[in-house]
Amino acid sequence: MTARVLGRQNIAIAALLAALLLVPAFVRDAYFLHVMILISLNVIMAVSMWLLGITGLISFGQAGFMFIGAMTTALLTKSAGWPFWAALPLSAVMPALVAAPVGRLSLRVKGVYFFLVTLAFGEVTRGIFAYFEVPFGGWYGIRDIPPPQPAWLFTTLNKVPFYYLGLALVLLTCAVIYRVSRSWFGNVLWSIRESDLLAASVGVDVPGTKLIAFIVSAFFAGLAGSFYAGYFAYISPLVFTFDYSVGVLVFIVVGGFNSFAGPIVGAVALTLVPEAFRVTGKYQLLAYGLILLLSMRLMPDGITGTWQRWRARVAHRPVAPEPVGIGVDEHV
Amino acid sequence: MLLLELVELTRRFGGLIAVNDVSFTVERGEIRGLIGPNGAGKTTLFNLVSGVLQPTQGRVRFDGHDVTGERMHRLVRRGMVRTFQHSQLFPGFTVFRNVLAATHVHASSGLIAGLIGSPATHRRNEALAEQADEIIRFVGLSGRQDELAGSLSHGHKRLLQVAVGLAPQPRLLLLDEPVAGLNHEDVDRMMTLIRSLRDTQGITIVLVEHNMKAVMNICDRITVLQFGRKIAEGTPAEIAGDAKVVEAYLGVFDDDDAAA
Numbered sequence: 001m002t003a004r005v006l007g008r009q010n011i012a013i014a015a016l017l018a019a020l021l022l023v024p025a026f027v028r029d030a031y032f033l034h035v036m037i038l039i040s041l042n043v044i045m046a047v048s049m050w051l052l053g054i055t056g057l058i059s060f061g062q063a064g065f066m067f068i069g070a071m072t073t074a075l076l077t078k079s080a081g082w083p084f085w086a087a088l089p090l091s092a093v094m095p096a097l098v099a100a101p102v103g104r105l106s107l108r109v110k111g112v113y114f115f116l117v118t119l120a121f122g123e124v125t126r127g128i129f130a131y132f133e134v135p136f137g138g139w140y141g142i143r144d145i146p147p148p149q150p151a152w153l154f155t156t157l158n159k160v161p162f163y164y165l166g167l168a169l170v171l172l173t174c175a176v177i178y179r180v181s182r183s184w185f186g187n188v189l190w191s192i193r194e195s196d197l198l199a200a201s202v203g204v205d206v207p208g209t210k211l212i213a214f215i216v217s218a219f220f221a222g223l224a225g226s227f228y229a230g231y232f233a234y235i236s237p238l239v240f241t242f243d244y245s246v247g248v249l250v251f252i253v254v255g256g257f258n259s260f261a262g263p264i265v266g267a268v269a270l271t272l273v274p275e276a277f278r279v280t281g282k283y284q285l286l287a288y289g290l291i292l293l294l295s296m297r298l299m300p301d302g303i304t305g306t307w308q309r310w311r312a313r314v315a316h317r318p319v320a321p322e323p324v325g326i327g328v329d330e331h332v
Numbered sequence: 333m334l335l336l337e338l339v340e341l342t343r344r345f346g347g348l349i350a351v352n353d354v355s356f357t358v359e360r361g362e363i364r365g366l367i368g369p370n371g372a373g374k375t376t377l378f379n380l381v382s383g384v385l386q387p388t389q390g391r392v393r394f395d396g397h398d399v400t401g402e403r404m405h406r407l408v409r410r411g412m413v414r415t416f417q418h419s420q421l422f423p424g425f426t427v428f429r430n431v432l433a434a435t436h437v438h439a440s441s442g443l444i445a446g447l448i449g450s451p452a453t454h455r456r457n458e459a460l461a462e463q464a465d466e467i468i469r470f471v472g473l474s475g476r477q478d479e480l481a482g483s484l485s486h487g488h489k490r491l492l493q494v495a496v497g498l499a500p501q502p503r504l505l506l507l508d509e510p511v512a513g514l515n516h517e518d519v520d521r522m523m524t525l526i527r528s529l530r531d532t533q534g535i536t537i538v539l540v541e542h543n544m545k546a547v548m549n550i551c552d553r554i555t556v557l558q559f560g561r562k563i564a565e566g567t568p569a570e571i572a573g574d575a576k577v578v579e580a581y582l583g584v585f586d587d588d589d590a591a592a
Contacts, residue, residue: 176447183446184439184457191433194422201416202500203408203437212443
């Protein structure tokens with residue numbers, strides 16, 4: 001039974017992958033590809049936030065780490081003349097390095113205090129980058145960030161290479177975080193959410209484990225930031241805001257916290273929804289809000305949670321005993 | 333042979349002295365009871381020994397090492413594990429996953445190990461799954477492996493708590509009210525289980541308990557606390573006959589009390 005389901009799942013994933021690889025062969029519409037690239041950024045952010053979210057902690061500093069990654073790429077490629085490909089890994093390492101001390105401090109406090117400390121971190125990061133025009137560009141941001149090499153391939157008019165770069169980064173992020181979440185380390189993260197006191201009493205170094213998850217989260221946020229800088233060629237403090245961090249949390253909540261697919265599904269759906277309502281003009285935000293409201297009301301476990309429940313009902317068996325929801329009311 | 337040694341342990345919370353200058357030693361292979369009226373400082377003492385709280389003064393020695401103020405997760409690696417008064421479990425995990433997660437200190441658990449997922453890592457963690465099964469059988473929860481911990485009956489939750497405590501393979505198990513809220517049958521079952529932990533696995537046990545019958549039945553020695561101080565220590569028979577202990581539990585009989 002499980003083997004058959006797993007097999008079907010593998011086939012589905014392979015088919016999806018093939019479809020994603022073939023997309024540019026059929027659709028060359030720049031707007032469509034642009035939306036796909038936005039999705040890739042949002043998926044990386046959502047999945048990276050989800051990893052720490054397993055422990056029950058939401059870091060509202062994710063946009064800040066993304067900004068640090070973007071800034072690293074901007075400075076290295078524009079001011080120092082590095083190639084994008086050398087700046088990319090360093091732009092992921094940089095926020096991870098910053099995350100180590102920030103995490104050590106912020107993870108001392110729990111629950112809502114952790115949100116506040118990470119929120120403050122994100123805003124302070126933004127504030128520092130906004131305050132110093134040299135070298136960070138101040139409120140104007142940094143424009144004309146060189147695209148990835150070779151320059152003839154990554155041009156403003158051709159979005160296909162960026163699409164593939166985004167896809168590659170999404171696959172890398174998902175592969176790593178999926179593996180980690182399914183490993184013993186991932187199991188420890190789940191157990192911390194269930195009861196951090198009990199986890200500590202059986203030998204889990206709770207603060208240490210959370211710190212590692214926090215650093216990994218920051219690493220991938222930095223990766224997304226670097227890609228953002230390379231694609232948009234422009235970064236500013238108006239982009240990497242607290243609002244964006246909240247938006248990423250909403251991706252996870254709407255997608256479903258309990259499975260790895262949740263943040264991905266949520267990021268894809270909620271990037272598409274506002275685009276779909278673009279024709280409504282000034283009512284776009286209103287429509288978006290309405291959809292959010294309905295999804296929370298009708299699907300409290302998120303899209304993936306509802307899907308699992310529905311499948312279980314069809315198959316007349318109880319929902320697989322996965323860990324229970326993060327309890328949005330309790331944590332946000 | 334001494335396994336646990338408390339030397340003049342004191343803990344203050346502001347003006348309140350929860351544990352006041354308490355010293356005692358526990359022998360290897362002993363079952364020690366820790367009793368006292370409510371608020372006597374038993375749980376605080378547990379918290380000091382197991383690293384949940386730092387003592388204001390005094391030392392804790394475990395197996396010859398000074399472990400004063402060492403954090404709980406480190407003490408587990410040394411072989412000291414505690415359980416909690418209120419059924420602390422991973423409620424959303426199955427019974428099996430609760431016990432498996434509790435074997436953590438023997439697992440290959442790092443981020444990199446998980447990322448690479450080498451056959452050695454896999455073998456090591458597979459072996460722990462077998463061990464978890466064995467522990468579940470030992471405490472008498474076989475057949476319930478796949479039930480969610482949160483939906484177990486109270487008695488089964490208590491048994492699972494012991495199973496979780498056994499998973500790290502402790503040499504010293506600190507049990508905080510293991511039979512609280514259990515019915516007679518379950519109390520007997522738990523007592524038999526605790527005794528067999530010592531007899532078949534050689535685990536030294538310190539337990540806090542209010543159920544006097546249970547304590548008197550299985551403990552080799554009993555330490556009595558009142559208002560944070562140790563007021564008596566001895567075999568169950570000695571404790572039952574100790575005037576100070578009787579006074580602590582029943583109060584002194586005099587005319588004023590009788591009038592009130």
